[in-house]
Amino acid sequence: MIRIAGLALAMALSAAPAAADQDATMDPFRSVMWDDMRAVILGGGAVLFDQRVRVTAPASAEDALNVPVMVDASSLNAESKVEEIVVFADMNPIPRILNYRPASAKPVIGLRLKLQQATPIRAAARTGDGVWHVGGVFVDAAGGGCTSPALAHGDPQWERHLGEVQARAWGQAADGAVRVRFRIRHPMDTGLAPGIPAFYLENLAVHDGQGQELGRIDTFEPVSENPVFTLEVSPSPASRTLRLTGRDNNGTPVLADIPLPWRQSALP
Amino acid sequence: MRPVLSLVFCILWVLPGWAAGLTYRLEPRLIAPGTYVFEGAVEHFTTQNGGNILNTGFIVTNDGVIVIQTGPSRRYGEEMRAAIAKVTDKPILKVFVSNQHPDYFLGSQAFADVPIAALPGTIDGIRVEGRAVTENMYRLIGDWMRGTDAVVPSEPVFAATQVYGRHRLRLIPLSGHTQADLAIYDETTRVLFAGGLVFSDRAPTTPHADIPRWLDALDELATLDSAVLVPNHGTIRTDNSAIAQTRDYLNWLTAALGRAADGGLDMTEVMALDTPARFASLAVLREEFIRSVAHLYPKIEQSVLSKVN
Numbered sequence: 001m002i003r004i005a006g007l008a009l010a011m012a013l014s015a016a017p018a019a020a021d022q023d024a025t026m027d028p029f030r031s032v033m034w035d036d037m038r039a040v041i042l043g044g045g046a047v048l049f050d051q052r053v054r055v056t057a058p059a060s061a062e063d064a065l066n067v068p069v070m071v072d073a074s075s076l077n078a079e080s081k082v083e084e085i086v087v088f089a090d091m092n093p094i095p096r097i098l099n100y101r102p103a104s105a106k107p108v109i110g111l112r113l114k115l116q117q118a119t120p121i122r123a124a125a126r127t128g129d130g131v132w133h134v135g136g137v138f139v140d141a142a143g144g145g146c147t148s149p150a151l152a153h154g155d156p157q158w159e160r161h162l163g164e165v166q167a168r169a170w171g172q173a174a175d176g177a178v179r180v181r182f183r184i185r186h187p188m189d190t191g192l193a194p195g196i197p198a199f200y201l202e203n204l205a206v207h208d209g210q211g212q213e214l215g216r217i218d219t220f221e222p223v224s225e226n227p228v229f230t231l232e233v234s235p236s237p238a239s240r241t242l243r244l245t246g247r248d249n250n251g252t253p254v255l256a257d258i259p260l261p262w263r264q265s266a267l268p
Numbered sequence: 269m270r271p272v273l274s275l276v277f278c279i280l281w282v283l284p285g286w287a288a289g290l291t292y293r294l295e296p297r298l299i300a301p302g303t304y305v306f307e308g309a310v311e312h313f314t315t316q317n318g319g320n321i322l323n324t325g326f327i328v329t330n331d332g333v334i335v336i337q338t339g340p341s342r343r344y345g346e347e348m349r350a351a352i353a354k355v356t357d358k359p360i361l362k363v364f365v366s367n368q369h370p371d372y373f374l375g376s377q378a379f380a381d382v383p384i385a386a387l388p389g390t391i392d393g394i395r396v397e398g399r400a401v402t403e404n405m406y407r408l409i410g411d412w413m414r415g416t417d418a419v420v421p422s423e424p425v426f427a428a429t430q431v432y433g434r435h436r437l438r439l440i441p442l443s444g445h446t447q448a449d450l451a452i453y454d455e456t457t458r459v460l461f462a463g464g465l466v467f468s469d470r471a472p473t474t475p476h477a478d479i480p481r482w483l484d485a486l487d488e489l490a491t492l493d494s495a496v497l498v499p500n501h502g503t504i505r506t507d508n509s510a511i512a513q514t515r516d517y518l519n520w521l522t523a524a525l526g527r528a529a530d531g532g533l534d535m536t537e538v539m540a541l542d543t544p545a546r547f548a549s550l551a552v553l554r555e556e557f558i559r560s561v562a563h564l565y566p567k568i569e570q571s572v573l574s575k576v577n
Contacts, residue, residue, distance in 0.1 A: 056536040062475075062562035068535035110534035142404045166573035170532035179532050183573055228569070230534045256577035 024048045029120040029138060033090035041088050041096055042124055046131045052076050053135030055123045061141035065148060066112045066224045071100075073107040073125035073133065080127035082107035089222065091119035093146050093192060097222045102231075104208075105215040106177060110230030114148075114190070114222045115141040149196055150187035150225045161185040165244060165256035176234050178261070180206070182244055183228045184254055190221040201227065204246035204254065209239030235260065290412055292320050292344055294351045299496050299504060300457035302328040302435070304355065306339075306348060310470045310502055310551035313340070313371075318412035319405065320344065322371045322500045325461060326352050327454065329433025332361035336452060336461050337500070338375030338384075340405065342416040345375025361432060364439075365421050366463030366500065367446040368393030368476070370401045376419035386421035387441050389448025393476075395420050425450060442489075444482025445472075451489060458495035465489060468502030468510035469549060471556035472517055474563045479522050486515050502551070517547060521560055522568075529569045538565055 027034040028049055038047060052075040061067040073082050085107055087097040093116055100109045107125060115121075122136035152158035167182035184201065191198030204217045214233040235242060239260055246254035296304035305325040313319045319340030327334045333352060338345045352360070365373045365386040373394060376384050386394070398418030406413045429438045436455040443449055445464040452461040464473075465485050490511050497505050528538045539558045547553055 056540070058536070058539055058558050058562065062559045066562070066566065068539075068562070070534050070536040110536065112535070142407060163577075164575060165577045166570060167576045168532070168573050181532065181534070181569075181573065182576075183570065228566075230532075258576050 024050065029090075029136065031090045031120050033095070037088060037090055037095060037122070041086060042132050045126070047124070048131055048133050050076070050125075050133035050135060053123050053125050053133050055121060055135045055137045057121055057137045057139050059138075059140060061115050061139050064115045064141045067115050067121075067139060067141070068110070068112050069121055069137075070110045070230070071108065071123040071125075071135075073123065073135075076125055076127060076133055077107060080129055082125045082127055084126045085109060086124045086126075086132075087111065087113075087122070088124075089113070089115060089119045089121045092116050092222055094190060094221045096220045098220060099218040101216045103213045103215055104234045105206075106232040106234075108230075108232045109217075110181075110228075112224040112228055114146050114188075114224055115139065116146040117141055146190050146192050146222060149193040150189055152185075152187040152225060153196065158185075158187065163252055163254050165254065165258075167244070167256065167258040169242065169258055169260050171261040176237070177232045178235060178242075179230065179232050180242060180258060181228065181230045182256070182258060183226055184246075185226050186248060188221065188223055188225045188227060192221075199248065199250060201246060201248045201254070204229075204244065206231065206233055207243045207245070208233075208235030209241055209243075209260075210236045211243075212236060214242070290318060290343065292318060292339075292347050294344075294347050296326075296351055296355055299325075299498070300454070300459045303454065303457055303459050303496075304328070304352075305498055305504060306351070307504070308371075308501070312552055312555060313405070313408040315408075315410045315412070317409075318344070319371055319374075319409045323498055323502075323504065324348060324375075325498060327432070327435055327437075328356045328358060329361075329435045330358075331433045332359045334361060334432055334435070334437065335363040335379060337366060337372045338363060338379060340371040340374050340409065341413050342375060342377045343412055343414065345378030348375060349378045362423075364425070364450060364452060364461075365390060365394075366450040366452075366461070367448065368397065368401075369446065369464060369473075370405050372464070372500070373398075373421070374402065374405060374413075374416050374418065376421070377415075377417060380419065383423045384419065384421040385423040385425045387448035387450050388424045389443065390446070390450065391421050391424060393447060394418060429455070440488070442485035444478050444480075444485045445474075446476040447478075449485065451485075453492050453494065458493060459498065460489065460492055460494035460496070461498045462489060462500065462510075464500050465514070466497060466499040466510050467514050467517075467550075468497070468499040468505055469513075470499075470502035470551040471547070471553040472514055472560075473501075473556055474521075474560045477560075477563065479518050479564070482518060483515060486511050486518075513550075517550070520544060520547070521557075521564070525561065525565055525568045529565070529572045535561060535565050535569075 054072040085100040124132040164185040169180040171178040189199040241257040324337040438453040440451040
């Protein structure tokens with residue numbers, strides 16, 4: 001249905017309150033799951049539906065195993081620092097997708113996720129005052145993403161590549177922020193595909209060259225196989241590399257040093 | 269009272285029938301001697317168009333009728349066969365299916381009594397993905413699909429020239445749009461049924477695309493001396509310009525995605541990029557561009573990342 005909607009709907013941006021005077025405590029998607037989401041995912045905290053939490057995704061998921069989503073809550077930062085972003089999808093069998101805590105990073109994260117059916121995809125950004133600012137988009141999907149076996153299981157060599165990281169950093173914005181993208185080889189098994197137990201990355205952290213934490217991600221089963229993340233971090237000027245660490249639910253570690261682009265300020 | 273109630277029940281009974289009284293209103297258009305095309309809309313699959321978004325065709329020869337593609341649903345196939353019977357009483361000899369995408373083959377149930385021929389790669393593709401593709405079509409076009417099942421083509425096609433009546437059909441196995449793309453060139457009328465390889469005034473689709481191979485296939489099609497080119501989607505042309513248009517778009521797409529990856533753009537940012545003004549006349553451009561990013565960008569993006577552990 002949404003596929004036909006043409007240009008205006010082809011890319012969905014945060015569909016927050018349609019009218020300015022709409023009640024910012026009312027779910028713009030009228031999702032039957034919202035009350036549960038609020039209680040279980042957000043712990044029942046104070047909630048504002050807020051267009052400043054921009055969630056971007058295609059209106060129709062071409063590939064239900066790899067739905068690209070970008071969350072940008074940086075326009076909240078001027079008012080109050082974003083301490084945590086939680087990304088979730090109401091109608092997914094496992095709704096929680098990730099938690100991101102940007103310590104020295106913009107509250108921006110690009111990711112890809114698996115969808116089981118059409119659903120709102122939401123990002124809730126918690127500011128210092130404890131309020132959850134919630135943005136979201138509705139994404140149509142043919143579905144089946146969560147119950148399909150990972151493609152890795154078709155490759156007898158997959159274990160050899162487990163935890164391999166491919167990455168690149170792009171610099172440097174005027175404010176010193178560096179965009180980094182990394183891809184980690186991991187099947188991210190949800191446990192919902194017949195005969196394949198849950199096997200997924202649980203946490204990832206990015207530190208700068210001085211060991212300062214820049215951001216931390218708790219990842220859950222619906223993150224796509226071989227996860228790709230985009231972050232915008234602010235390493236110390238002297239940093240030459242970013243260190244990515246993490247582990248999966250079997251204890252397999254992830255460790256990689258990502259070279260930073262050449263930066264004038266890093267020279268003695 | 270009772271007759272009134274019966275009448276109400278009667279109406280309620282037939283209402284679904286009215287709703288299901290969907291018809292594609294297929295009108296064959298003569299494009300060359302003995303050669304007809306049913307032109308589809310340049311749109312996406314919708315519940316309004318019933319999936320009628322491609323150009324199917326048939327050639328009436330002295331030996332019988334050759335059918336090219338069977339359309340998006342059983343209903344389409346049946347209406348197509350009925351429309352062909354209005355043009356000629358000759359029997360249907362054979363059906364050709366150019367690739368594994370749903371609108372090429374889901375009408376095949378209407379031709380179950382004749383050989384349905386496709387490239388081996390297309391037969392494999394339909395065998396593996398046919399069921400999932402059919403289910404997704406039910407989701408996209410709804411009731412138009414009633415009774416439709418995937419039919420795996422019964423006869424493999426290899427490079428050959430086959431003669432039917434006075435028509436010499438050159439069967440050209442290519443690939444790039446999908447893993448196997450069949451082009452059919454009628455040497456007698458110089459009509460080229462280009463299958464999914466050529467799009468005309470409509471943005472190309474890329475769910476199974478291998479673009480370097482696709483570009484090679486376009487080069488090969490450009491060497492044919494065709495008088496009429498029937499693309500599977502978009503306007504029929506009496507020259508080869510649609511080949512150049514398809515090539516131009518694919519070249520731009522590859523270059524644009526490569527630049528975006530090198531510049532560090534995330535997939536959703538790439539989907540929001542502007543498309544050049546020269547492609548503004550292509551139907552469903554924005555939708556297809558976004559789909560192509562989903563199909564092609566992950567691999568292109570990986571190629572600019574370095575292994576760091």
